[in-house]
Amino acid sequence: MKLTYHKPLLTVITGFMLVITMAMSCKNTDNEVNSGRVELQSFGPAGVKHGEQIRFIGKNLKKVTEIDLPSATVSSSAFVEQKDDLIVITVPQETEKGFVTLKSADGDVTSKTEIQFEVPVTIASVPATARAGDNITITGDFVNWVTGVQFAPDVLVEDFVSKSLTQIVVKVPADAATGTVVFYTGGTKPLVIESENELVITP
The missing domain is CATH 2.60.40.10 (Immunoglobulins)
Incomplete structure (x- = not known):
C-alpha cells in the first residue's frame, strides 16, 4: 500500500521534530552551565x-x-x-x-597527569678519586634530573644523599671499582652521560 502524507500532517510532524530538537539543545546547554569553580x-x-x-x-x-x-x-x-x-x-x-x-x-x-620537560642535563665535574662508602659531589646543570649513577662494574645507585639544580651527592657503593661513571637522566628525552675521566677507587 502506498502512503501519502498531506501537507497539514507533514507540517505538524515537522513542527514536532523541531520542538524536540530545541528541547534537546536546551538540555545540553543546561548541562554545560559554568559552575563558577576553577x-x-x-x-x-x-x-x-x-x-x-x-x-x-x-x-x-x-x-x-x-x-x-x-x-x-x-x-x-x-x-x-x-x-x-x-x-x-x-x-x-x-x-x-x-x-x-x-x-x-x-x-x-x-592535575590528573604529571608535568614533564625536555632537560639538557650536563655534567661539569666528577671527583678523581674516592673510597667505597664516601659521599662524592658531582656538579653540573639540571643534575637534579639525574635518576641513576652507575659505577664500574655496572653498579647502579638510584638513592641520593642530596640533590639540587647544580649538584648531587651520592654514596660510593662498596662494590664500586675504578672506571668511568655513567649518569642516567629523566625528562621527555632521557640521556645517558658518561664521565670523560675515570673515578679511581682507592683502598
Whole structure:
C-alpha cells in the first residue's frame, strides 16, 4: 500500500521534530552551565624546556592566585597572561617532574597527569678519586634530573644523599671499582652521560 502524507500532517510532524530538537539543545546547554569553580582541562606543550612558556587551559582561571609546580611556585603577579580560559607562565629553572596544583579561594585543583620537560642535563665535574662508602659531589646543570649513577662494574645507585639544580651527592657503593661513571637522566628525552675521566677507587 502506498502512503501519502498531506501537507497539514507533514507540517505538524515537522513542527514536532523541531520542538524536540530545541528541547534537546536546551538540555545540553543546561548541562554545560559554568559552575563558577576553577577547572583545569589541559596544559602543554609536552616536552617544553625550562625557561620556556607553558599554557594551562580550563575554566574560571582568573581566580587562580598561584600555581604550584614540583619544587617551584609561580604567583599570579608573575603570570605572562591570565584569562578565564588560559594562563601562560614561564617555567622556573628549578621545576621538576610531578603534579601541578592551581590555587584559588575556592580551593586547590591538582592535575590528573604529571608535568614533564625536555632537560639538557650536563655534567661539569666528577671527583678523581674516592673510597667505597664516601659521599662524592658531582656538579653540573639540571643534575637534579639525574635518576641513576652507575659505577664500574655496572653498579647502579638510584638513592641520593642530596640533590639540587647544580649538584648531587651520592654514596660510593662498596662494590664500586675504578672506571668511568655513567649518569642516567629523566625528562621527555632521557640521556645517558658518561664521565670523560675515570673515578679511581682507592683502598
